[in-house]
Amino acid sequence: MTATKGLEGIVATTSSISSIIDGVLTYRGINIDDLAENATFEEVVYLLWYGKLPNRSELDQLTKELNAAANVPGEIINLIKLFPKDVNSMAALRTAVSSLALYDAEANDMSPEANLRKAIRLQAQLPTIIAAFARIREGKEAIAPKAGASLAENFLYMLTGKQPEKIAIEALDKALVLHADHELNASTFAARVTVATLSDIYSGIVSAIGALKGPLHGGANEAVMAMLEEIGTADKANSYITEKLANKEKIMGFGHRVYKNGDPRAKHLQKMSEELGKITGNMNWYNMSIQIEELVTGQKGLKPNVDFYSASVYTSLEIPRDLFTPIFAFSRTSGWTAHILEQYSDNRLIRPRAEYTGPSHQAYTPIEQR
Numbered sequence: 001m002t003a004t005k006g007l008e009g010i011v012a013t014t015s016s017i018s019s020i021i022d023g024v025l026t027y028r029g030i031n032i033d034d035l036a037e038n039a040t041f042e043e044v045v046y047l048l049w050y051g052k053l054p055n056r057s058e059l060d061q062l063t064k065e066l067n068a069a070a071n072v073p074g075e076i077i078n079l080i081k082l083f084p085k086d087v088n089s090m091a092a093l094r095t096a097v098s099s100l101a102l103y104d105a106e107a108n109d110m111s112p113e114a115n116l117r118k119a120i121r122l123q124a125q126l127p128t129i130i131a132a133f134a135r136i137r138e139g140k141e142a143i144a145p146k147a148g149a150s151l152a153e154n155f156l157y158m159l160t161g162k163q164p165e166k167i168a169i170e171a172l173d174k175a176l177v178l179h180a181d182h183e184l185n186a187s188t189f190a191a192r193v194t195v196a197t198l199s200d201i202y203s204g205i206v207s208a209i210g211a212l213k214g215p216l217h218g219g220a221n222e223a224v225m226a227m228l229e230e231i232g233t234a235d236k237a238n239s240y241i242t243e244k245l246a247n248k249e250k251i252m253g254f255g256h257r258v259y260k261n262g263d264p265r266a267k268h269l270q271k272m273s274e275e276l277g278k279i280t281g282n283m284n285w286y287n288m289s290i291q292i293e294e295l296v297t298g299q300k301g302l303k304p305n306v307d308f309y310s311a312s313v314y315t316s317l318e319i320p321r322d323l324f325t326p327i328f329a330f331s332r333t334s335g336w337t338a339h340i341l342e343q344y345s346d347n348r349l350i351r352p353r354a355e356y357t358g359p360s361h362q363a364y365t366p367i368e369q370r
């Protein structure tokens with residue numbers, strides 16, 4: 001038995017949800033470029049769950065179901081009010097989502113119908129929790145979701161209390177489409193491992209949120225913004241990046257386990273970052289990002305991943321930095337739940353082996369002799 005560090009290149013499951021083949025990402029066989037240009041997030045949620053694009057009435061039905069499920073139990077809002085004000089936002093999300101199960105009468109109903117209903121509730125309620133957390137920590141009241149609004153519109157509305165501009169809704173919606181699913185990434189794998197024990201869907205999502213939180217995965221988008229803020233202006237990028245690379249430090253938002261010639265999602269986010277910069281009149285984050293890309297690609301041959309330009313996109317939308325990774329979770333819930341439903345539909349316990357590297361033939365020594 002020989003271990004492969006980080007399971008690189010290991011094919012651990014079959015899946016018909018999304019694929020990365022020769023650097024091309026598809027959801028259910030549809031190229032991500034096509035989806036990014038044309039689909040709404042709700043259409044993508046339908047596509048991931050049901051395996052095909054919805055017709056008008058199917059989309060209306062799902063949108064209605066998501067909208068109707070968006071309110072979270074009052075107990076969850078009360079729980080969030082008990083959180084310390086400076087708590088890590090992904091820890092808050094993880095705790096609140098875990099607590100949702102306590103108030104869901106179907107939490108342990110493992111029928112496919114109940115699991116789909118829970119997927120709808122999770123998808124609808126994550127943005128409500130994130131917005132409520134962001135307001136409550138500032139001493140404000142949580143805002144209830146608005147009837148008839150899309151998930152992107154509702155999130156921005158619940159966050160700010162104001163009707164968001166069309167351009168902001170469209171930008172967030174596209175970011176949600178781009179982050180929705182990504183084959184067997186670490187958080188999706190964590191979700192599948194958890195539910196493959198026949199544990200419940202909430203446990204799967206909580207595992208996934210825990211895995212997404214780390215800076216080598218979803219947490220990188222927040223780390224990118226921290227870096228941009230630390231650098232300050234484009235003219236300081238050269239010395240900062242050159243020194244980091246010389247010290248063998250990682251530049252957040254670059255590199256990828258699967259894509260070696262660039263992440264196909266990054267160009268869409270780059271374009272959005274530029275457009276939003278022009279609209280807000282602040283090109284600093286975009287200009288600095290472009291400069292960093294040139295330096296990291298030039299010096300190290302690494303390309304930006306999905307997290308790099310999403311940082312400046314969300315900043316242009318005036319979203320607080322520590323909500324970037326929770327927004328990733330809000331989007332990826334669509335993919336996580338699709339994978340969980342797929343896992344349940346043809347389950348086998350996921351239990352690989354470890355190559356033992358410890359000592360052998362050791363005898364037990366009585367405690368008095370140690």
Ligand SMILES: CC(=O)SCCNC(=O)CCNC(=O)[C@H](O)C(C)(C)COP(=O)(O)OP(=O)(O)OC[C@H]1O[C@@H](n2cnc3c(N)ncnc32)[C@H](O)[C@@H]1OP(=O)(O)O
Nearest residue numbers: 215216217218220249250251252253254255256257305307
């Ligand atoms: C949504 C997502 O999860 S996308 C990924 C988000 N994460 C990041 O942006 C964090 C920064 N990037 C990274 O840490 C990595 O590129 C990962 C985690 C994404 C992929 O990791 P792996 O496939 O395990 O690659 P690994 O970390 O082994 O890197 C291979 C080599 O490239 C280097 N490298 C990889 N990424 C970077 C980076 N961002 N900056 C500088 N060097 C890097 C490593 O130091 C290593 O160099 P070495 O061979 O000289 O030791």
Ligand SMILES: O=C([O-])CC(=O)C(=O)O
Nearest residue numbers: 181182184185186257306
């Ligand atoms: O696939 C990965 O390893 C990480 C990633 O890009 C994602 O989850 O979107």
